[in-house]
Amino acid sequence: MSKTTTMSVDIRFGDCDPAGIVFFPNFHRWMDAASLHFFMSCGVPPWNVLEHRSGIIGTPLLEHHARFAKTATFGDQLQISSSIIEWRPKVFLQKHVVMRGADLICESTETRVFCRRDADDPRRIRAVPVPEDIRRLCD
Amino acid sequence: MSKTTTMSVDIRFGDCDPAGIVFFPNFHRWMDAASLHFFMSCGVPPWNVLEHRSGIIGTPLLEHHARFAKTATFGDQLQISSSIIEWRPKVFLQKHVVMRGADLICESTETRVFCRRDADDPRRIRAVPVPEDIRRLCD
Amino acid sequence: MSKTTTMSVDIRFGDCDPAGIVFFPNFHRWMDAASLHFFMSCGVPPWNVLEHRSGIIGTPLLEHHARFAKTATFGDQLQISSSIIEWRPKVFLQKHVVMRGADLICESTETRVFCRRDADDPRRIRAVPVPEDIRRLCD
Amino acid sequence: MSKTTTMSVDIRFGDCDPAGIVFFPNFHRWMDAASLHFFMSCGVPPWNVLEHRSGIIGTPLLEHHARFAKTATFGDQLQISSSIIEWRPKVFLQKHVVMRGADLICESTETRVFCRRDADDPRRIRAVPVPEDIRRLCD
Numbered sequence: 001m002s003k004t005t006t007m008s009v010d011i012r013f014g015d016c017d018p019a020g021i022v023f024f025p026n027f028h029r030w031m032d033a034a035s036l037h038f039f040m041s042c043g044v045p046p047w048n049v050l051e052h053r054s055g056i057i058g059t060p061l062l063e064h065h066a067r068f069a070k071t072a073t074f075g076d077q078l079q080i081s082s083s084i085i086e087w088r089p090k091v092f093l094q095k096h097v098v099m100r101g102a103d104l105i106c107e108s109t110e111t112r113v114f115c116r117r118d119a120d121d122p123r124r125i126r127a128v129p130v131p132e133d134i135r136r137l138c139d
Numbered sequence: 140m141s142k143t144t145t146m147s148v149d150i151r152f153g154d155c156d157p158a159g160i161v162f163f164p165n166f167h168r169w170m171d172a173a174s175l176h177f178f179m180s181c182g183v184p185p186w187n188v189l190e191h192r193s194g195i196i197g198t199p200l201l202e203h204h205a206r207f208a209k210t211a212t213f214g215d216q217l218q219i220s221s222s223i224i225e226w227r228p229k230v231f232l233q234k235h236v237v238m239r240g241a242d243l244i245c246e247s248t249e250t251r252v253f254c255r256r257d258a259d260d261p262r263r264i265r266a267v268p269v270p271e272d273i274r275r276l277c278d
Numbered sequence: 279m280s281k282t283t284t285m286s287v288d289i290r291f292g293d294c295d296p297a298g299i300v301f302f303p304n305f306h307r308w309m310d311a312a313s314l315h316f317f318m319s320c321g322v323p324p325w326n327v328l329e330h331r332s333g334i335i336g337t338p339l340l341e342h343h344a345r346f347a348k349t350a351t352f353g354d355q356l357q358i359s360s361s362i363i364e365w366r367p368k369v370f371l372q373k374h375v376v377m378r379g380a381d382l383i384c385e386s387t388e389t390r391v392f393c394r395r396d397a398d399d400p401r402r403i404r405a406v407p408v409p410e411d412i413r414r415l416c417d
Numbered sequence: 418m419s420k421t422t423t424m425s426v427d428i429r430f431g432d433c434d435p436a437g438i439v440f441f442p443n444f445h446r447w448m449d450a451a452s453l454h455f456f457m458s459c460g461v462p463p464w465n466v467l468e469h470r471s472g473i474i475g476t477p478l479l480e481h482h483a484r485f486a487k488t489a490t491f492g493d494q495l496q497i498s499s500s501i502i503e504w505r506p507k508v509f510l511q512k513h514v515v516m517r518g519a520d521l522i523c524e525s526t527e528t529r530v531f532c533r534r535d536a537d538d539p540r541r542i543r544a545v546p547v548p549e550d551i552r553r554l555c556d
Binding site: 298299304306307310326335336339344346 | 435436438442443445446449464465474475478479481482484485
């Protein structure tokens, strides 16, 4: 198991839809922020700095599975706990659990991959094996 | 099996992230739009009209599972095909397949539930059984 | 002059565009959050609570003017200072100044109006005069 | 005066806030898309293609002034007319008028500047004079 980090989110009026609850893609925006927050809390630089050192530009998603247990609305504060539950040679599984105090709001398991820009065409991105130095920082 | 409907999306500059590709929560924004587009194409009124007839305010997500096969960027046009692959008494499973021409970009299966506002506290929402009249329009 | 309140924002990867800088509509999302944060810091309840007391559902924009001085990117932390620079009988002018430490990033002056739902058609919203009790809390 | 181009937008459920109306930063997302749509309709390639030819990565905003006349909601279709109302040596003023059929919803005048990445530090961007070839395509 990796470290676990926690990030807070204050839900805002504009994050909610006409039903008065969080529009669900926003949970994924926050989980994506929690994913980078996890790496930065472990000592990995943000992607724009890392790109200049090692070419890594981020960790795009290959797959994810999310469950939504309770609704949330603006004025609520969320705590997102993030950890890496499995490292594979080329991908990793990151889990996010979103709580409002003692209430489980939602949780998601994401399969992500480290990527660089293609050397020949910088508009394309290429998956690379999990960098050993990053993995060591996170364990 | 239900009907299948298709919705087009033009990817915009602001939908993409510093890696130059679609920020993945935007795929879920578009799939959510494709979900309502499916119902409206089947003859169901938009939620703001339906609320005044039957109290239904939308179809929040309970769960979803998505796979991302290829990246996409601004200037690309996507086609999202949506159908309902299973009706259960209280929930339904809706599948969205996102293509760019012949390329599969991503796909997701969503578990959704019809909801109304709580009669005693309109800030809360309550799940209701799948309305028969809506189901008939979609098959 | 009213009180001045400050709200922090951590810029996230997904807030930035392919040029690597904040996609400008996100500054307005944050200013909108800073606007409500101002009222809540002054003791006004969030709109979903206030609606049940007085019918007020929010403060839609009538007009705004923004200047962008420097770019910002993910990993930066912003401080947004908000105050009301003029109360008129029916509208108010709210100013937001967005700083990154000592650097001015952008600023905006917004003309906003308090609104309720229309009594006859709750899908429509109606402007109301500035509520005296809210104004007193903010001065 | 430049050409005028028109772009359609279908407002979606998730573009609207708990008051049931478009969350105003989304109008700016659409105007930004209309800005690029204008250039592409005039024969300018999208920024990701243009970057490889001339280094131009986009047209960040320096300033804008917007007025909101009527509210809009999901199910509505908008037409955004865009034109360049003034070319200056280093910046240009672009105007967007957002209509719903015959109803004016909002309008904005944006001051924008063409930018490239800094040669020494690609994380920084630099303003460049208005490219003559782009201007000719738009007039």
